[in-house]
Amino acid sequence: MKVVTFGEIMLRLSTPGFSRFMQADRFDVHYGGGEANVAVSLANFGLQSAFVTRLPENELGQAAVNMLRGHGVDTSHILRGGERIGIYFLETGASQRPSKVIYDRAHSAVSAIDGREVDWDALFRDAGWFHWTGITPALGEPCRQALEMACAAARRAxxxxxxxxxxxxxxxxxxxxxxxxxxxxxxxxxxxxxxxxxxxxxxxxxxxxxxxxxxxxxxxxxxxxxxxxxxxxxxxxxxxxxxxxxxxxxxxxxxxxxx
Amino acid sequence: MKVVTFGEIMLRLSTPGFSRFMQADRFDVHYGGGEANVAVSLANFGLQSAFVTRLPENELGQAAVNMLRGHGVDTSHILRGGERIGIYFLETGASQRPSKVIYDRAHSAVSAIDGREVDWDALFRDAGWFHWTGITPALGEPCRQALEMACAAARRAxxxxxxxxxxxxxxxxxxxxxxxxxxxxxxxxxxxxxxxxxxxxxxxxxxxxxxxxxxxxxxxxxxxxxxxxxxxxxxxxxxxxxxxxxxxxxxxxxxxxxx
Amino acid sequence: MKVVTFGEIMLRLSTPGFSRFMQADRFDVHYGGGEANVAVSLANFGLQSAFVTRLPENELGQAAVNMLRGHGVDTSHILRGGERIGIYFLETGASQRPSKVIYDRAHSAVSAIDGREVDWDALFRDAGWFHWTGITPALGEPCRQALEMACAAARRAxxxxxxxxxxxxxxxxxxxxxxxxxxxxxxxxxxxxxxxxxxxxxxxxxxxxxxxxxxxxxxxxxxxxxxxxxxxxxxxxxxxxxxxxxxxxxxxxxxxxxx
Amino acid sequence: MKVVTFGEIMLRLSTPGFSRFMQADRFDVHYGGGEANVAVSLANFGLQSAFVTRLPENELGQAAVNMLRGHGVDTSHILRGGERIGIYFLETGASQRPSKVIYDRAHSAVSAIDGREVDWDALFRDAGWFHWTGITPALGEPCRQALEMACAAARRAxxxxxxxxxxxxxxxxxxxxxxxxxxxxxxxxxxxxxxxxxxxxxxxxxxxxxxxxxxxxxxxxxxxxxxxxxxxxxxxxxxxxxxxxxxxxxxxxxxxxxx
Amino acid sequence: MKVVTFGEIMLRLSTPGFSRFMQADRFDVHYGGGEANVAVSLANFGLQSAFVTRLPENELGQAAVNMLRGHGVDTSHILRGGERIGIYFLETGASQRPSKVIYDRAHSAVSAIDGREVDWDALFRDAGWFHWTGITPALGEPCRQALEMACAAARRAxxxxxxxxxxxxxxxxxxxxxxxxxxxxxxxxxxxxxxxxxxxxxxxxxxxxxxxxxxxxxxxxxxxxxxxxxxxxxxxxxxxxxxxxxxxxxxxxxxxxxx
Amino acid sequence: MKVVTFGEIMLRLSTPGFSRFMQADRFDVHYGGGEANVAVSLANFGLQSAFVTRLPENELGQAAVNMLRGHGVDTSHILRGGERIGIYFLETGASQRPSKVIYDRAHSAVSAIDGREVDWDALFRDAGWFHWTGITPALGEPCRQALEMACAAARRAxxxxxxxxxxxxxxxxxxxxxxxxxxxxxxxxxxxxxxxxxxxxxxxxxxxxxxxxxxxxxxxxxxxxxxxxxxxxxxxxxxxxxxxxxxxxxxxxxxxxxx
CATH class of the missing domain: 3.40.1190.20 (Ribokinase)
Known part of the structure; x- marks a missing residue:
């Protein structure tokens, strides 16, 4: 069964070990997000999966695409364009000190997605499941509209x-x-x-x-x-x-x- | 002699060695910019220097401040506030492959600076030199206005x-x-x-x-x-x-x- | 145009920087080979490409597959099975000291490939080019036979x-x-x-x-x-x-x- | 309120992770000490703090100063001179194996401090608190004398x-x-x-x-x-x-x- | 007392931290094995120890020898020759995910050892203890024969x-x-x-x-x-x-x- | 032919890449010295070599011994005792910036060596060559005396x-x-x-x-x-x-x- 997910994939920059933002001289690089992670995990478990999002046309957007397809996720419906990839910075807590997250996701490519550019009917033609989370519509009206188109198309299919x-x-x-x-x-x-x-x-x-x-x-x-x-x-x-x-x-x- | 510089300090995220954006699983972290680097270098050479900018109130903004004052630069006139620190991503070239830079500096804290919040007259009271570059006014009208206030105050002093x-x-x-x-x-x-x-x-x-x-x-x-x-x-x-x-x-x- | 290449992809373990085998406490990990690299480069340049080989069913074989498809190479014709992935160890030279390579590629999965398990005709149906190197037939009679089947099918197509x-x-x-x-x-x-x-x-x-x-x-x-x-x-x-x-x-x- | 602390700041060289001294091919570098850490923590919490010590005039002494002022600690009363910065080597324990520390702090710059070179009265003029630990007088007679001068000046203030x-x-x-x-x-x-x-x-x-x-x-x-x-x-x-x-x-x- | 051990020493390639085989871009390098580790530990505890095995004549074999003698183990009876050093790949588990080991030890130098090439009588002349494990004879008939020669010589001594x-x-x-x-x-x-x-x-x-x-x-x-x-x-x-x-x-x- | 060398072996702590002392958050660790390096190189080239020095009884001294015997150098005549191992810090230059070295070698174990504790006659009995450098007698009178004993014994042999x-x-x-x-x-x-x-x-x-x-x-x-x-x-x-x-x-x- 093919599972489709739709949402934002962000660049995560995390301090190594338990070092703090103000001490770090390097950040570990990962690309992920709630819906993208589901697509990757299902592909790792042997299912077919596809992920829909919008990513800028630069190398960081491409790196996110490469990570996904490296794990076997179908990325052929990902839109390319827009200003930037969303970023969040992570500092892992230790003993009494809690973890800290700095979000820098405003103006991300997906937040300005035009849902009409995705061929939702083609996407769901051979799919059995569509998964989304409450984060996607929270990214703004363009995402909410695209999500509603996705839901409607999924229901049709x-x-x-x-x-x-x-x-x-x-x-x-x-x-x-x-x-x-x-x-x-x-x-x-x-x-x-x-x-x-x-x-x-x-x-x-x-x-x-x-x-x-x-x-x-x-x-x-x-x-x-x-x-x-x-x-x-x-x-x-x-x-x-x-x-x-x-x-x-x-x-x-x-x-x-x-x- | 105290030298004052004014501009943007950005978070530079560079791939280690000659690795490419799409291969990198970590980025080296530096904070810098044309005018900030002048202030740091002069402090290293033993002069007094001060740097003016605007940085967000999060830990990344603080890390930039700490780097500057670690080198002995006076950071007491830096404004805090705004949305984000400007970022640029750097991939070092090798043989025929040129270096690549991805700028992600839109909406940075300094680009929305209100020059009236800086006490330029106090800043220049004991200064002998004011240095700026063409990058600062290129960051938009708020920066241009702040720069003009700075120049006028410097002249007065x-x-x-x-x-x-x-x-x-x-x-x-x-x-x-x-x-x-x-x-x-x-x-x-x-x-x-x-x-x-x-x-x-x-x-x-x-x-x-x-x-x-x-x-x-x-x-x-x-x-x-x-x-x-x-x-x-x-x-x-x-x-x-x-x-x-x-x-x-x-x-x-x-x-x-x-x- | 789709380009097909066929050969061995190996695990390359290289000492970091200019350190020597006897000093290294870690090896950098890459997966590559003459024919695989051509497929990856062409995909990076925007062409369609497919790579054929045989890889063991363990995680190292999968890591090689993931690297290839991460770059957009079609890996759907890669056979899985056999004993091991071929390895080579690399120490980069410095000044008068030349680089050294230790090959540990005997008994690799591809060296025992049965060319009849690949559907060459399907593979070449939408292909425009087939590329191979003299390394492939040098890996032994099973590779030579598979290569000849590949050439015959390419010619037919x-x-x-x-x-x-x-x-x-x-x-x-x-x-x-x-x-x-x-x-x-x-x-x-x-x-x-x-x-x-x-x-x-x-x-x-x-x-x-x-x-x-x-x-x-x-x-x-x-x-x-x-x-x-x-x-x-x-x-x-x-x-x-x-x-x-x-x-x-x-x-x-x-x-x-x-x- | 400004808090003043006085003591030794050392170069800490620790093996990465749980590796042992005899295995380590690199040491992680930190600068710290009981009294210096108090000054840094208070500055991080938003108080004013100043640290007094004596450090050699080389780059290692300067690195310790830069770390302190990077965190916002007032280093203007630190004396420069003497032979070396004290060092300690740290190997973190694991399961039954305890942590090990090798001290190499004899002949450090601070152990030969001349307390008369510090302007204690100026230092305490705008201070509200003076903190020291039993380590400082244990470093020898020069440190004990300097500490007594500090205590006397603090009381006067x-x-x-x-x-x-x-x-x-x-x-x-x-x-x-x-x-x-x-x-x-x-x-x-x-x-x-x-x-x-x-x-x-x-x-x-x-x-x-x-x-x-x-x-x-x-x-x-x-x-x-x-x-x-x-x-x-x-x-x-x-x-x-x-x-x-x-x-x-x-x-x-x-x-x-x-x- | 001198303790003699006999067995295989392998190259262990482990992913750093908790990263998975498919994510790792470097492997940590160690040389070890049940019998070799006993020889190293006893040498660390101050006893005399000797280790017998067969290693290829390349730099990887030499690196294993250097590690052993660095710890003070007598390596003078190690045979050199054969095709390759045995390898195993290790991925450390985390929470529910168990550790994984991929063995690549077939065709190792020691698996083709000729026990007659070791001068067992000389080896045991000044020894007090001979230690082996069930792994050694499991590596095949040549190892079993060599082990029997070793046991017979140890008994004679x-x-x-x-x-x-x-x-x-x-x-x-x-x-x-x-x-x-x-x-x-x-x-x-x-x-x-x-x-x-x-x-x-x-x-x-x-x-x-x-x-x-x-x-x-x-x-x-x-x-x-x-x-x-x-x-x-x-x-x-x-x-x-x-x-x-x-x-x-x-x-x-x-x-x-x-x- | 066995070659004997005598001198100081130091702990070298060098900044990684071209980073400066004031930027480094780790140091690369090596043990070496003019005379020790000659002994290691000759052992690597297949000659017998022995190195004489004095090292503290801690793990850093032991790490230096382990490095030497790992390369096959005879360390059985090395004396153990004294206060500390000599250290030097190295920052590699780049373009106009020259390399910098900070020596911290005073009070090292070898600088207080008692040459009578070495059995020079036994050492030279099967040796063919004795090598020393002008650094050894420059380390002070105890080293000069030990060197003269060594030269006299070498001549006798x-x-x-x-x-x-x-x-x-x-x-x-x-x-x-x-x-x-x-x-x-x-x-x-x-x-x-x-x-x-x-x-x-x-x-x-x-x-x-x-x-x-x-x-x-x-x-x-x-x-x-x-x-x-x-x-x-x-x-x-x-x-x-x-x-x-x-x-x-x-x-x-x-x-x-x-x-």
Whole structure:
């Protein structure tokens, strides 16, 4: 099955080891993003995958394309043009010092994408699944419009649509998010969320323990899933749970509400 | 003597050794710029120097400040604020392959500087020299205005003003450059130029051999210097000459027209 | 136009900088080979290219595939199987010390290729050019047989065939080379050679100055080209000339005898 | 508030990762020391700070100065001269293998400091706090004398004086330490100590559990603080407690006995 | 006391940090092997040690020799010749991803050793201990024969012989292992084993809990030791126990059954 | 033939690439010295060699020993003890910027060597050659005395003695050098020198062109050699000539006066 994802791929510049921004005399270079990483992982696991975005026509845009196709991702629908590739700088935390991220993603090529330049129908012709996250429509109106075209085309082609709500407070407010995300839910078959996402992106409020204290209220999560399913008619709801035991240790679990 | 310089300091991200953008898995990190480098060099040689710019309030802006004051440059007049630090990416050439630069400097903090926020009179009170280059006013109207305030304050304080014309075709056209640069020449005591700068930034045309072929017509250069001095009333004109012998070998010479 | 190349791609492990094998505590990793490099370069220049080889089913084989498709080379006809990827170790020379290469390529996956497992006809259906070098048949009888199948299929498909004679004394003697290479010349349209290749691989002897002394006898080279063209009916002969000025400096020139 | 610290800043050469001295082909370079690190941290937190020491007139001394002023520390009172910068070599432990330190600090510039060359009164004029540790007087008689001049000047200027006892067995015996440290306590307002420091540097003995076993006897610590406060008239006593859970994990806590 | 060990020393190429084979652009270089590591460790602890193997006459073979003698191991009995040094590639695991090893050791120099070329009697003349592991005879008949010569010579010289059974499923089946290992036990004084080794290499079966679950049945281990001692007449049996708590944390314990 | 050399081996810490002391965040680590390098090179060329020095009992001393014996040098006569290993820091020059060296070799272990602790007679029993340089006696009286013991023992054993005068102005004045070196010449069979060495170390003055300008007066060199041979009765005199063409390019030649 071919899986299509759509979003931003950014240049990540991270300080080596635990060194700080102000000490670093080199940055490690990676290209990635939520939706691009899904495409790469699925290709590594042996599935066919395609990634759609817009990248500048310079060597940094090409480097992102090369990374993707090196992993076997179909990059033939990526648009080229625009001003720059989005960048974020990462400093890994240590003991009490938390990790820091500096975003420098404004004016990126994908934020000015014209969705009409992508041949969505051709893209979904042999696809079985379309995956996107809440980051994509948060990048601005051009991305939101392109995403809606993608969803409509995916529905026409009968492919399953999954969405990871993935609320990002640096990109928009809960109010802005809900205005954009709620209408888009009508396209979604599989919804991936956690409690905060459901609250900020869709306005759902259910008390579910204190996540920061690592205490998970399973019943509240199940109730969140049931409510989401009922309100938006999702076929499947997946809730991922991360316990923060310490800066370098997390517990992972997940809850799947299927038909 | 304290020397003041004003301009943009950028984050330079360069591929290690001769590796290409598309191969690099890390970038070497430096902070620099024409005017900042002059301030650092003079401090290394034992003079007092101060650098004026505007940098974002994040750690990358702070890293640039720390680099400067580490070398002993006075950074107390640097403004903090704005969106981002300008970036450029550098890939060093090898044999027939030329070096490549990708600029990502639009929307930088300094490009939106408000010159009224700098206390120019305090800055020049104990200064003997003010140095700027043609890059600074090419960064846009806010920079041009700030530069004019700086020149006016420097003149009021009686400090010598030097300008390296430094024409950059990626930033403006000759026509735009001349409209901005010609009026600013009235402030300049010492003008640093090469033939191309004089032509593109000030509209001066004197034939001086084929620089690309490494052939230098000394008399034509001397004539350029005399014409510049006469037309703009400079006290001193310095012309720097670089012969391109090969990708990794250059010949350097210079001509000084004083008095 | 799509260009197909066929040969071995090896893991190159080189000491960093000018360090010696006995000092190195790390090796730089690259994947390459004469024919693979041509496919990568053509893809970088914007042509379509495909590379055929056999690689083991482990991660090192996959890394070679990923590098190729990252550059846009079609790897869909690469066979997977066999014992190991060929390796060579490289130590770069400095001043009087020459570079050293340790080959560890015996028993490589491609050396046991079964040419019948490649669908040559499908491969050449939309191709315009097939390129190989004298290294491929020197890897042993299975490679020679596969190469002959490739040449026959290319001819059936009407694609141009080019061969870089590329004599390698570590792989075979001149006598062995000539027995294999001479019959294969009947498939070749474009022959790339230098004086030594023509002599060792095809038995041609024409005096052409002392290459080691950097003195090039142009007329002798032209005579070599004319003789090759006449004897084997090549459409085109290209002779590449490298002058060894010093360990780190070479002069490059070339001679093309076209129709 | 400006904080002044006085002590030795050393060149730290550490093996990368967990590699051992005998394997390392490079050392990571840092400049630091107990008192210098306090000055740097306070500057990072936004306070004004100044550091006093003596460094050789070579580039290694200058590199230490540049590091300090890069972080915003006032280095204008640092003396230059003497033979060498103190060095220590560090190999980080792993699993059962403990970390190792090789000190090479004898004959360092600061160990021959002439305290009369520092203008202590000017230094403390606008300062609010003076911090030193038990390492400084342990570096020999010149350092002890300079420290006493510093304490006297600080008292004259009415600045608060804090001392971290910081007993170092590689530098002196408990008996030597007590002869030097006890008289200096008359200058101290704020004393920072742990049980071992109080015992070795000041001769105080109070049983407080087995620190190596990570068992902390809170009452004994409180008694230590009360006894120190009473005996030396400190305004404040701070006791820092480190539990050694394993080679890479520690528990930190602290106890403050204030007025 | 001089300790002699005999086996294969390989070139280990490992990806830096936690990077994967497909991402690595360099490999860290080490030379090691079970028996070589014992010789190096004993030399580090101050004993005399000698290592016997066969290495190719190239620089990689020499680098292995240099590493050994750098640590003080006697390498004067190492044979030189053969095709290649055995290689293995290592990728260190992280969280759920396990470590991966790719062996490329076929056709190594030592696998074709002729035991008659080693002067075993001279080697053991001043030795007190001979140590080998089950890896050595698993490398093929030439190694098995050389090992038997070594054991016979060691016995003639009256030196203690220890064997770490060390069953490796990538090298042979339990059946092949038992046919070779059982007869060799007659030479062994000190046997080092774990439960799996005893079962696979010698055919011993005693239930001893589920090692993978980290549960150790001490009594079953003691019984294994007693049975081994009785069946083969060992003077001493050592059983090493490793509990796998997680990918990066192990518990180590051991059991010694001595006279 | 076994060659013995005696001198200091130092820890060299060099900045990577062309980076400056003040920029370097790591130093490359090497162990070497004039006499140690001769021993290593001869061992690499297949001769037997032994090196005598004194090194501290810490891991840095051991690392130097390991490096030497890794290359096959006999280190069994090296004394262990003393305060520290001598260090020098190296910054490689680039274009107009010259290389810089910071010596930190005072108080090194070898500078306090007691020559009576070396069993010189045993050392020279099977040796054919003893080599030393003018650096060794310049390290102070203990080294001078040890060197004289070495020369006397070498003469008793009938081994050839060579000396590279190697005048170092950072270690002593010409006057000091001549007082020490002239008497030692009575032991020397083979003298290696250049014009400056002969002048500074032995007081010989013969005009021989301007070496800095790269102009070599061959006849003056020959005269230097003849004079040295006559005055001190050397069997052989070797003069090495280095022309400084530029910072990174030198011309090498040599003159041998034998018999």
């Amino acid at each position: 009968g492919v399953t649509i999954s969405c990871d709500l993935n609320y990002r407070k640096k990109l928009w407010s809960p109010r802005e998010a809900q205005q954009v995300m709620q209408p888009l839910m009508s396209y979604v078959d599989v919804c991936i969320a956690n409690e905060e996402d459901a609250q900020k992106s869709l306005g759902l409020t259910i008390s579910a323990g204190d996540v920061h204290k690592g205490q998970l209220n399973m019943e509240a999560y199940a109730e969140t899933a049931r409510t989401l399913k009922k309100r938006y008619g999702f076929k499947t709801v997946a809730i991922t749970l991360r316990e923060s035991r310490s800066a370098s240790e997390n517990g992972w679990s997940a809850l799947l509400l299927d038909n | 009686g400090v010598t003003i030097s300008c390296d014309l430094n024409y950059r075709k990626k930033l403006w056209s000759p026509r735009e450059a001349q409209q901005v640069m010609q009026p600013l020449m009235s402030y300049v005591d010492v003008c640093i130029a090469n033939e191309e700068d004089a032509q593109k930034s000030l509209g001066l045309t004197i034939s001086a051999g084929d620089v690309h072929k490494g052939q230098l017509n000394m008399e034509a250069y001397a004539e350029t210097a005399r014409t510049l001095k006469k037309r703009y009333g400079f006290k001193t004109v310095a012309i720097t000459l670089r012969e391109s012998r090969s990708a990794s070998e250059n010949g350097w010479s210079a001509l000084l027209l004083d008095n | 009407g694609v141009t065939i080019s061969c870089d004679l590329n004599y390698r004394k570590k792989l075979w003697s001149p006598r062995e080379a000539q027995q294999v290479m001479q019959p294969l010349m009947s498939y070749v349209d474009v022959c790339i050679a230098n004086e030594e290749d023509a002599q060792k691989s095809l038995g041609l002897t024409i005096s052409a100055g002392d290459v080691h002394k950097g003195q090039l006898n142009m007329e002798a080279y032209a005579e070599t080209a004319r003789t090759l063209k006449k004897r084997y009916g090549f459409k085109t002969v290209a002779i590449t000339l490298r002058e060894s000025r010093s360990a780190s400096e070479n002069g490059w020139s070339a001679l093309l005898l076209d129709n | 009415g600045v608060t004086i804090s001392c971290d006892l910081n007993y170092r067995k590689k530098l002196w015996s408990p008996r030597e330490a007590q002869q030097v440290m006890q008289p200096l306590m008359s200058y101290v307002d704020v004393c920072i100590a742990n049980e071992e420091d109080a015992q070795k540097s000041l001769g105080l003995t109070i049983s407080a559990g087995d620190v190596h076993k990570g068992q902390l006897n809170m009452e004994a610590y409180a008694e230590t603080a009360r006894t120190l406060k009473k005996r030396y008239g400190f305004k404040t006593v701070a006791i820092t407690l480190r539990e050694s859970r394993s080679a890479s994990e520690n528990g930190w806590s602290a106890l403050l006995l204030d007025n | 009256g030196v203690t012989i220890s064997c770490d059974l060390n069953y490796r499923k990538k090298l042979w089946s339990p059946r092949e292992a038992q046919q070779v290992m059982q007869p060799l036990m007659s030479y062994v004084d000190v046997c080092i084993a774990n439960e799996e080794d005893a079962q696979k290499s010698l055919g011993l079966t005693i239930s001893a809990g589920d090692v993978h679950k980290g549960q150790l049945n001490m009594e079953a281990y003691a019984e294994t030791a007693r049975t081994l001692k009785k069946r083969y007449g060992f003077k001493t049996v050592a059983i090493t126990l490793r509990e796998s708590r997680s990918a990066s944390e192990n518990g180590w314990s051991a059991l010694l059954l001595d006279n | 009938g081994v050839t003695i060579s000396c590279d005068l190697n005048y170092r102005k950072k270690l002593w004045s010409p006057r000091e050098a001549q007082q020490v070196m002239q008497p030692l010449m009575s032991y020397v069979d083979v003298c290696i020198a250049n014009e400056e060495d002969a002048q500074k170390s032995l007081g010989l003055t013969i005009s021989a062109g301007d070496v800095h300008k790269g102009q070599l007066n061959m006849e003056a060199y020959a005269e230097t050699a003849r004079t040295l041979k006559k005055r001190y009765g050397f069997k052989t005199v070797a003069i090495t000539l280095r022309e400084s063409r530029s910072a990174s390019e030198n011309g090498w030649s040599a003159l041998l006066l034998d018999n």
